[in-house]
Amino acid sequence: MRVLITGAAGFLGSHLVDRFLADGWEVVGVDNFVTGARENLAHLANEARFSLMEHDVTEPFDVEGRLDGILHFASPASPVDYLELPIETLKVGGQGTHNVLEIARRHGARFLLASTSEVYGDPKFHPQPENYWGNVNPIGPRGVYDEAKRYAEALTMAYRRTYGLDVGIARIFNTYGPRVRPGDGRVVSNFIVQSLRDEALTVYGTGAQTRSFCYVTDQIDGLCRLFGASCVGPVNIGNPNEFTILELAQLVVEETGNSLPVSYLPLPPDDPIVRCPDISMARLKLGWTPKINLRMGLRKTIPYFRGLMEAGRDVRSRTLPITGNTGGLPA
Numbered sequence: 001m002r003v004l005i006t007g008a009a010g011f012l013g014s015h016l017v018d019r020f021l022a023d024g025w026e027v028v029g030v031d032n033f034v035t036g037a038r039e040n041l042a043h044l045a046n047e048a049r050f051s052l053m054e055h056d057v058t059e060p061f062d063v064e065g066r067l068d069g070i071l072h073f074a075s076p077a078s079p080v081d082y083l084e085l086p087i088e089t090l091k092v093g094g095q096g097t098h099n100v101l102e103i104a105r106r107h108g109a110r111f112l113l114a115s116t117s118e119v120y121g122d123p124k125f126h127p128q129p130e131n132y133w134g135n136v137n138p139i140g141p142r143g144v145y146d147e148a149k150r151y152a153e154a155l156t157m158a159y160r161r162t163y164g165l166d167v168g169i170a171r172i173f174n175t176y177g178p179r180v181r182p183g184d185g186r187v188v189s190n191f192i193v194q195s196l197r198d199e200a201l202t203v204y205g206t207g208a209q210t211r212s213f214c215y216v217t218d219q220i221d222g223l224c225r226l227f228g229a230s231c232v233g234p235v236n237i238g239n240p241n242e243f244t245i246l247e248l249a250q251l252v253v254e255e256t257g258n259s260l261p262v263s264y265l266p267l268p269p270d271d272p273i274v275r276c277p278d279i280s281m282a283r284l285k286l287g288w289t290p291k292i293n294l295r296m297g298l299r300k301t302i303p304y305f306r307g308l309m310e311a312g313r314d315v316r317s318r319t320l321p322i323t324g325n326t327g328g329l330p331a
């Protein structure tokens with residue numbers, strides 16, 4: 001069995017590559033390294049069942065030989081990245097998804113889309129079930145990511161309705177673990193890096209906003225179950241334990257053993273106030289439930305960043321530019 005994984009050099013993509021290889025598959029990865037890292041795949045240099053294409057998926061391409069499945073994970077994913085790459089983010093969600101769906105159609109392969117909890121926007125319904133349509137500002141800065149993923153979902157469903165393509169849609173909630181890029185600006189990596197560097201932890205707003213954090217092995221297990229099931233979804237894959245950002249900060253400093261200076265920045269436009277998955281569908285249809293709680297996950301993640309620093313890597317946090325909260329309209 002042979003699978004194509006787009007975004008293979010990224011955080012989730014590289015863990016998916018490892019999992020499929022471990023399960024006995026041949027894997028073709030594709031990535032243009034816009035936010036990915038070669039080191040994430042370096043351990044596979046001598047793996048005969050893995051090959052990598054360096055390619056931008058917004059340009060048409062094909063894969064020689066059979067393909068049984070495709071997991072479409074290429075896209076900038078952290079707010080700092082997609083706010084710096086707005087057009088690229090829209091293009092990979094739009095044209096990129098179109099190109100990859102065409103490959104799935106040509107090969108008769110199952111297609112799994114990496115969608116996101118961001119399709120729910122700043123939710124007015126809590127926790128978020130899959131039948132909630134969301135509250136997204138299409139013209140705000142975050143709209144480039146949220147709308148790209150909403151369009152990608154619509155396109156995926158159109159391929160199913162028009163061509164009968166075998167598709168699945170995963171709505172992924174915040175996931176963390178080793179191989180998150182240290183400077184990609186996500187809250188877990190930022191807090192860990194800042195704490196290890198004895199820097200103040202950057203909190204946007206009051207820190208009372210909530211998020212739900214899923215450890216990477218749980219996420220990969222949920223995604224593989226969805227890929228292997230004849231289930232369209234969308235299906236929420238995330239950890240339903242909800243934490244305020246300040247609670248996360250407290251846990252990180254407890255686990256790194258450092259003290260807790262916090263520096264506050266204004267809340268970015270359209271930042272969700274709450275975020276928590278209703279995972280009833282994943283439990284029912286996939287028999288999936290996350291196993292790793294946040295403290296356990298941090299204990300597995302902190303040594304990764306500590307190791308990078310000890311190896312002399314340039315490990316820094318990255319924060320959002322301060323623009324004033326205008327909701328995307330001119331101030």
Ligand SMILES: NC(=O)c1ccc[n+]([C@@H]2O[C@H](COP(=O)([O-])OP(=O)(O)OC[C@H]3O[C@@H](n4cnc5c(N)ncnc54)[C@H](O)[C@@H]3O)[C@@H](O)[C@H]2O)c1
Nearest residue numbers: 007009010011012032033034035036056057074075077175
């Ligand atoms: N990690 C999360 O918490 C999370 C949450 C929701 C959704 N997702 C989705 O999962 C997927 C992977 O996210 P991640 O956290 O691993 O991010 P990541 O930035 O680590 O990985 C994305 C990968 O896609 C590649 N890529 C981007 N545009 C490309 C293009 N045009 N052509 C080829 N490759 C391209 C990047 O170089 C990178 O290797 C994304 O689609 C993201 O939207 C992730």
